[in-house]
Amino acid sequence: FDTPPRVQSAMITYSMRLLSIVACIFQAAAYPDQGNVYTTNAGVPIDDAVNSQTVGSRGPILLQDAWLVERLQVHNRERIPERNVHARGFTAKGNFTLMVDWSNTTMAELFTGEPGKKTPIACRWSTVIHSLGSPEFLRDPRGFAVKHYTQEGNYDIVGLNFPIFFIRDGIRFPEMIRSLKPNPKTGVQEWWRIWDYFSNFPESLHMFSWLLDDVGIPAGWELEDGWGIHTYKWVNATGSVKLVRYYWKSRQGVESLQDEEATQKHFRYVGHDGPRADRGLSWRVWLGCRSFASTQMHDKIESGIFPTWDVYVQILDPSEQLNFSFDVLDTTKQWPEAEIPLHYVGYYEFDTNVDSWFLENEMVAFSPGRLVPGIEPSDEKMLQTRIFAYSDTQRYRLGVNYQMLPVNKPQCPFQDNHIDGYMNFGGPDSKSSKEINYFPSTIDPTVHVAEPYPHETEEYLEAFKVRQMINKTDDFEQPRARYQSFDEDRQNRFAMRLASTYSGDRMDQTVFQTWMRYWQTVDIGLYQKIIEYMDSMQFASTNMKDISAMNEAEATKLMKGREMLRLSNAFFKASGSSA
Numbered sequence: 001f002d003t004p005p006r007v008q009s010a011m012i013t014y015s016m017r018l019l020s021i022v023a024c025i026f027q028a029a030a031y032p033d034q035g036n037v038y039t040t041n042a043g044v045p046i047d048d049a050v051n052s053q054t055v056g057s058r059g060p061i062l063l064q065d066a067w068l069v070e071r072l073q074v075h076n077r078e079r080i081p082e083r084n085v086h087a088r089g090f091t092a093k094g095n096f097t098l099m100v101d102w103s104n105t106t107m108a109e110l111f112t113g114e115p116g117k118k119t120p121i122a123c124r125w126s127t128v129i130h131s132l133g134s135p136e137f138l139r140d141p142r143g144f145a146v147k148h149y150t151q152e153g154n155y156d157i158v159g160l161n162f163p164i165f166f167i168r169d170g171i172r173f174p175e176m177i178r179s180l181k182p183n184p185k186t187g188v189q190e191w192w193r194i195w196d197y198f199s200n201f202p203e204s205l206h207m208f209s210w211l212l213d214d215v216g217i218p219a220g221w222e223l224e225d226g227w228g229i230h231t232y233k234w235v236n237a238t239g240s241v242k243l244v245r246y247y248w249k250s251r252q253g254v255e256s257l258q259d260e261e262a263t264q265k266h267f268r269y270v271g272h273d274g275p276r277a278d279r280g281l282s283w284r285v286w287l288g289c290r291s292f293a294s295t296q297m298h299d300k301i302e303s304g305i306f307p308t309w310d311v312y313v314q315i316l317d318p319s320e321q322l323n324f325s326f327d328v329l330d331t332t333k334q335w336p337e338a339e340i341p342l343h344y345v346g347y348y349e350f351d352t353n354v355d356s357w358f359l360e361n362e363m364v365a366f367s368p369g370r371l372v373p374g375i376e377p378s379d380e381k382m383l384q385t386r387i388f389a390y391s392d393t394q395r396y397r398l399g400v401n402y403q404m405l406p407v408n409k410p411q412c413p414f415q416d417n418h419i420d421g422y423m424n425f426g427g428p429d430s431k432s433s434k435e436i437n438y439f440p441s442t443i444d445p446t447v448h449v450a451e452p453y454p455h456e457t458e459e460y461l462e463a464f465k466v467r468q469m470i471n472k473t474d475d476f477e478q479p480r481a482r483y484q485s486f487d488e489d490r491q492n493r494f495a496m497r498l499a500s501t502y503s504g505d506r507m508d509q510t511v512f513q514t515w516m517r518y519w520q521t522v523d524i525g526l527y528q529k530i531i532e533y534m535d536s537m538q539f540a541s542t543n544m545k546d547i548s549a550m551n552e553a554e555a556t557k558l559m560k561g562r563e564m565l566r567l568s569n570a571f572f573k574a575s576g577s578s579a
Helices: 005-030 066-076 170-180 191-198 202-211 259-266 275-279 292-302 318-323 357-362 381-398 477-485 488-501 509-522 524-542 552-575
Strands: 089-098 118-127 142-150 153-160 232-235 241-250 268-272 283-287 308-316 342-353 375-377
Touching: 089 292, 089 357, 118 342, 153 241, 170 191, 170 381, 191 488, 191 509, 202 477, 202 509, 241 318, 259 552, 292 342, 308 318, 375 381, 477 509, 488 524, 488 552, 509 524, 524 552
Parallel strands: none
Antiparallel strands: 089 118, 089 342, 118 142, 142 153, 232 241, 232 375, 241 308, 268 283, 308 342
């Protein structure tokens, strides 16, 4: 007999509900100890999580389906703004073990006490310029940020895998990052833009002597050293001050990928015999691991191989800072170990992977302004800028209450000074729940300031308010010494990479000539190699003459140029950029 459509629809709906109930009964029988009921975020039990509420089985959907709306709205908001820099990263947890008592130099609890004392830490390694989803094998500086959960509060050190930085004044930072980011029209990092900006700042020569060197692509997070870059002040119990810089030496050693090795390892093409093989055809599959460094380190920790770094510090009396040919507060300059020796402090060991990639890697937040008693900022311009910028960017990304997040909270007793604000989840014991939510208070004297402790000794400063560069700006000595320390093959690879970046059609000749003057000042031999390699690549890319018709000198030049072009192509692939 004929059944009216409305009745058919109702019968189907009830049948589906019956089947759902039967399935739940069988599931309960199969998993008798499974007591967790699926609910909405408000705790309301859900008895059908896979079908939206509709008019009939075919729709349309009803807007009153609050469960559907909640699912979609939550999903649409799962992502937070990615970091403008250091977006791509990996976090691990472990301990800092103190091996030398430094109480004579600093009163910081972290660095004082019996050898063997442990302090919990979290560290985030990262690439600097490229986006959250970018490959980890791109040529890029690596961030190396460590959060120490001390008994006197959290202490962050924000460093790199290089000992120096591109610039010495933080006011240049936003424009610098824009020049290094992809071209907003093409979406590709392009060297003509980079060289254009940095041609105004020869201080960047030193950083490029690291970035474009063989160490520009670490073979893993655990296979790189780290430097704190900035100059800090250590203050002891008597108020005596020393200037310090940090260095972290990898016990795994330092290993890097050369350009061709990176492309071969991570842009592999593997041939397969497929259905078309009988027709003499084949197809190839691109294989690569964009997250090779994170996967590698995660798996080592899981297997019980714990990456470790020895922690050193360089110490300088403030009275000696004028004894050098460079300004010791210049972030583009490395403190020479021969003149300012390294002193052993202890070691970092990372034995625990994060429980949640989002909660502990994306939401961990660092700031060089997060200091503890016994450690204070120096007058260094880049450090002073970052003290503000790092905390500010985290409040933008994560919200004003980001330090309430578990990964960012201190692990010692502390007074939470967060008041209200977006996503404040302090609870009944927080200041948002108390009548006296201010300090100090005569009525409630239970909270008091700490016992006085020494800060840096009083320093009298008198000067005009100015916008000026520092006095000591020798931008060529240290890159010269670094380049001349390379063996010949390493010098050749460095010059080849430079030549590649200057060979693009959009390279402005005025900018190019500026850089040639800079590199000539660094080392005349380096300048000559750059010109020679550019000439060889130009000859190979434009010469259509058959090699058999060339004389020996031309043939040699052509073959050399083709080799340069091959290496240049590998360089651009491994840096994710173009000329």
